[in-house]
Amino acid sequence: MFRRILAVLGGLFFGVITITIVEKLGHYLFPRPAGMNDNDMEALKHYVETAPLVALLFVILGYALGALIAGFSATKIAGDGKKTYAVICGVIFLLQSIYMMYILPTPIWFWVLGIAVWGLVLIGCKLALNKKI
Template sequence: MRLIIAIIAGLITGSLTIWAVQSLGHLFYPMPADVDPNDLDELATYVQTAPFMALFFVVLSYGSGAFVSGFTAAYIARGRALLAVSICMILFLVQSLFMMSSLPTPIWFWVLGILSWGLALLGMHFNQKRLNG
């Protein structure tokens, strides 16, 4: 039961972190008013012309979400931390791959977007370091 709670908590905290960082990115780099973020074609057109930092905030959100997700899942899962963190990491990665394949994102975004989910392991490491003193 602890493993399931750890995974759910990791997914929730990771998702909230992603949302918060992306919201911050939208404050600094708002989408044009005529772009409907719910229209995939309009969003794809915007992504092709978006400023680098607007896209980089998305990658930052993935990395931040991964770290928080890994830390939280490891904290709750304790002895089964690696399994909980790995499941969270894989689920987020699959979601990211779906989004990246749905939009015309540049190659650097793919590389950093995929690698950023490895930060979940860093979150797990920080949690274990905290526990071990």
């Protein structure tokens, strides 16, 4: 039981780390306006509305890589060959993504991709189950 819980927590942890790294890279390449307060929701909404397309794509890329890593690591940590832990991670991240897209004004294409990429946890799971890795 402990290993199963650890698998989900590990998947979430490594997924968050991956998303954070990719999003930080995106912020480095496409910096937010000087002096912008990350805790100011109105400033964040305005930034998302005016952000370059590529800056938003870094968020989707972060979600995609985070899904792969979360699915992979949850499956490896669990070690029982089941995709349950990867799916749990994917659902948790999906709900968080939907919440963020709801509170910030994101275009419809972002919603479609932002939801679809979480299916990549299953690819991460499949990679983890590959005996050659």
